[in-house]
Amino acid sequence: MQRITMRSILVISSFVAVLNALSLFPKPHADFKYLITFGDSYTDNGRLGYYGSHQAHGPPPGVMPPEANVTASGGLQWPQYVEASTGATLYDYAIAGATCDNNNVERWAAFMNANYPSIITDEIPSFKADRKTKLYRGVTSANTVYALWIGTNDLSYTGILSDSQVKGTNITTYIDCLWNVFDAIHAAGGRRFVILNNNALQLTGLYRPLSDGGAGDNQFWQNKTLYNQTEYAQKMLEYTTSSNTMIDYGVPFHLLVKNRWPGSKIAVYDIHSLIMDIYNQPSRYLEPPHNVVGYYKHCDVNGTNCLYGPGRLNSYLWYDELHPSNITASYIAREFLNVVSGRSKYGTYWEHW
Numbered sequence: 001m002q003r004i005t006m007r008s009i010l011v012i013s014s015f016v017a018v019l020n021a022l023s024l025f026p027k028p029h030a031d032f033k034y035l036i037t038f039g040d041s042y043t044d045n046g047r048l049g050y051y052g053s054h055q056a057h058g059p060p061p062g063v064m065p066p067e068a069n070v071t072a073s074g075g076l077q078w079p080q081y082v083e084a085s086t087g088a089t090l091y092d093y094a095i096a097g098a099t100c101d102n103n104n105v106e107r108w109a110a111f112m113n114a115n116y117p118s119i120i121t122d123e124i125p126s127f128k129a130d131r132k133t134k135l136y137r138g139v140t141s142a143n144t145v146y147a148l149w150i151g152t153n154d155l156s157y158t159g160i161l162s163d164s165q166v167k168g169t170n171i172t173t174y175i176d177c178l179w180n181v182f183d184a185i186h187a188a189g190g191r192r193f194v195i196l197n198n199n200a201l202q203l204t205g206l207y208r209p210l211s212d213g214g215a216g217d218n219q220f221w222q223n224k225t226l227y228n229q230t231e232y233a234q235k236m237l238e239y240t241t242s243s244n245t246m247i248d249y250g251v252p253f254h255l256l257v258k259n260r261w262p263g264s265k266i267a268v269y270d271i272h273s274l275i276m277d278i279y280n281q282p283s284r285y286l287e288p289p290h291n292v293v294g295y296y297k298h299c300d301v302n303g304t305n306c307l308y309g310p311g312r313l314n315s316y317l318w319y320d321e322l323h324p325s326n327i328t329a330s331y332i333a334r335e336f337l338n339v340v341s342g343r344s345k346y347g348t349y350w351e352h353w
């Protein structure tokens with residue numbers, strides 16, 4: 001294992017991954033000019049960094065923060081691959097650390113002396129403010145896809161998994177929040193939605209028991225080894241799969257039975273299955289020697305003194321205890337484009353007839 005500041009190596013490997021990924025990407029579509037994303041660190045392309053350097057405030061209306069080359073994937077994040085391979089304009093409102101709604105699960109960000117901004121309390125208001133600016137001049141309901149991927153922090157050890165949610169709320173409240181996000185986007189003219197379901201979190205180093213190759217005490221769960229880790233991995237499996245079933249049934253119920261978002265098309269993108277497929281058949285996705293149990297970036301419980309490796313990031317399913325690696329992000333992006341074009345086995349498609 002090397003101790004080096006890996007920024008340049010990460011940027012180079014990002015570029016290699018981009019080149020590999022671009023050659024595999026489906027052709028861009030004329031009706032896909034804008035991608036507007038909401039979520040957490042699985043989607044954030046640098047927005048939290050802006051808040052961190054501006055006293056927890058977001059950018060003024062009409063300004064998108066600069067994109068980062070090194071995100072929580074160790075390189076580019078999945079929307080950036082979509083952007084690079086299609087030429088679509090990306091407006092990424094995702095913020096690392098976010099939950100769907102701080103009124104349900106709020107999480108403290110000590111470095112900002114504030115809660116992490118959430119989708120309902122910050123990302124959606126920022127989107128609504130930007131919509132009134134020239135950023136949105138070319139955006140129409142036909143040429144724009146809205147993507148929502150949220151739940152990892154809601155269900156997390158600092159959230160529902162440790163019963164730390166706001167009193168009176170529960171997993172159903174988190175699921176209802178997803179529909180509230182769609183309400184807000186629909187009211188703003190959005191008609192094409194992709195919802196990415198919950199990751200296979202039981203396989204991450206964070207939730208996998210130490211005795212089964214998972215992390216010990218770490219930056220995302222500082223006293224993990226005090227817990228019955230097998231029980232918590234199983235709970236996380238229950239929470240993610242139950243939430244995903246609610247998403248599977250909730251989308252057609254609200255769209256078709258309740259007519260909640262008239263004129264809309266919604267695809268459910270089964271990230272959980274994609275990650276399981278990479279986990280079960282790593283040689284199809286990762287560079288040898290592939291590693292789907294460990295992770296590339298190892299830090300102390302404060303997130304400092306990080307060590308990287310062994311080997312190359314492109315061999316890893318996971319970048320750190322919680323985050324898919326850069327190459328995994330490129331597969332998430334590639335399959336996202338298949339979902340948008342209606343051709344993915346990971347997509348389930350719903351619209352009015």
Ligand SMILES: CCCC(=O)Oc1ccc([N+](=O)[O-])cc1
Pocket residue numbers: 040041042048072095096097098109152153322
């Ligand atoms: C996918 C959800 C996990 C997540 O959001 O992780 C992060 C939370 C906070 C930070 N940060 O403060 O830099 C990074 C990742």
